[in-house]
Amino acid sequence: MFKLYGFPVSNYYNMVKLALLEKGLEFEEVLTRPSQKEDFLQKSPMGKVPCLVVDEGPLSETDVILDFLEELSSDINFYPVDPYQKAKVKELMKSTELYLELVARRLLGALFFDQSLSEELKTEITGQLEKGAKALNKLLKFEPYAAGAERTYADIVLYYTVALSNLATQKVLDINLEDKLPGLHTWLELMGENSFVQAVDADQNEALKAMAG
Secondary structure (H helix, E strand, O other): EEEEEOOOOOOEEEHHHHHHOOOOOEEEEEOOOOOOOOOHHOOOOOOOEEEEEOOEEEEEHHHHHHHHHHHHOOOOOOOOOHHHHHHHHHHHHHHHHHHHHHHHHHHHHHHHHOOOHHHHHHHHHHHHHHHHHHHOOOOOOOOOOOEOOOHHHHHHHHHHHHHHHHHHHHHOOOOOHHOOOOOOOHHHHHHHOHHHHHHHHHHHHHHHHHHOO
């Protein structure tokens, strides 16, 4: 059985967790925070979560893990067969990470720990979000899914990016990402109908409550 290391507040952890559930792969969750302890660094060289331990050994980095899971299961595929369309899905995934997730991540200290941000920094992050949203709007289709008619890894990456990012942008910058990404609201409702998404969300919400409390 696979072992998934991480914790349910982590959006990257939840991306891998949802993929495992969707693909029907058996796994055990091992609740773990990022760590520089040597035993964990043997599994995740940078000490990050998530990491996945499989029969052959450990894997780290979310996109690597998702690609590995795709190779394991042909019953449920999250990449198109066509090479160009597959590349477009990966383009959307990478753009979501670079231009939305990593930008909004700069707000998480203020979201979770009430760290103060200068107005200059808020202005900088707002500008980056605006630029990133414009780029994403050129790639997003919402027909009805993020990359087109079928669910792909782009949906999983976007969903759990937005889940945390929108909390942060609303609290810290008074920006609702649904206003910046037309079609996002309807797509979020569609994703929320999925029973596996509901299960992962429930665990994340409980973890967020525990962190806040």
